[in-house]
Amino acid sequence: MSVSSQTKLKHATILFTFIFLAWSCYRLLFQLPQEIEELILKPIFWLLPVYYFVRLEKAQLKSLGFTTEKIFPVIYLSLFLGTLFAIEGLFVNYFKYHEFEFSSQTGQQALIIPFLISFATAFSEEITFRGFIFTRLAQSLKNTSLANLISSLGWVAIHLPIAILDWQLSPINLISYLLLIFAFSLAVTFLFSRTKNILLAIMLHVMWQWPIILFR
Numbered sequence: 001m002s003v004s005s006q007t008k009l010k011h012a013t014i015l016f017t018f019i020f021l022a023w024s025c026y027r028l029l030f031q032l033p034q035e036i037e038e039l040i041l042k043p044i045f046w047l048l049p050v051y052y053f054v055r056l057e058k059a060q061l062k063s064l065g066f067t068t069e070k071i072f073p074v075i076y077l078s079l080f081l082g083t084l085f086a087i088e089g090l091f092v093n094y095f096k097y098h099e100f101e102f103s104s105q106t107g108q109q110a111l112i113i114p115f116l117i118s119f120a121t122a123f124s125e126e127i128t129f130r131g132f133i134f135t136r137l138a139q140s141l142k143n144t145s146l147a148n149l150i151s152s153l154g155w156v157a158i159h160l161p162i163a164i165l166d167w168q169l170s171p172i173n174l175i176s177y178l179l180l181i182f183a184f185s186l187a188v189t190f191l192f193s194r195t196k197n198i199l200l201a202i203m204l205h206v207m208w209q210w211p212i213i214l215f216r
Helices: 005-029 034-057 071-097 112-141 144-158 160-166 171-195 198-215
Strands: none
Touching: 005 034, 005 112, 005 144, 005 160, 034 112, 071 171, 071 198, 112 144, 112 171, 112 198, 144 160, 144 171, 160 171, 171 198
16 A cells, blocks of 8 residues: 555654754754764664654665666766865865865874764765655655755754754854755755665765865
């Protein structure tokens, strides 16, 4: 028995509301190491509810974008765009430090640790937003552009707590950050809607985040 469009919209709304409230409360009350946040807490608060709704809908993992279809075009596109991100980060690094300085963010920490953290972050966030929320919105609204806009606004909202409570960004920096992640979400969601492959979104998320880790 197929799940109605109204039910899918309800599931996406409930999931976003739960994550937004739970994650905002966590940001307000606690501040644990990033490793614990991304490797333990985020899968619990983000992925377990996704798993619950997928089981409730009696859907398959393919409904989240887990597929081997178009795998090589996805990899090639991700590597190409990732290279552009890296080049951009390299120029930003040079203009900021007047030399190629790669230790400002990682310090003495092994690079493998921030890479694993960024991959874990991308895995949880992309499955939740692109894989579940966007796909359910698109299926219920019958309009991928509108679904992209709504899910991207949700993407911005979910990143507000860390920007305000943890990073305490100035108003100008906050607006710049929100516009940046909004544009990123629109672009990645658009590409995901064309490929239906969550690997693309995950790889782009990592490759978008990794130059920031290396070069800022």
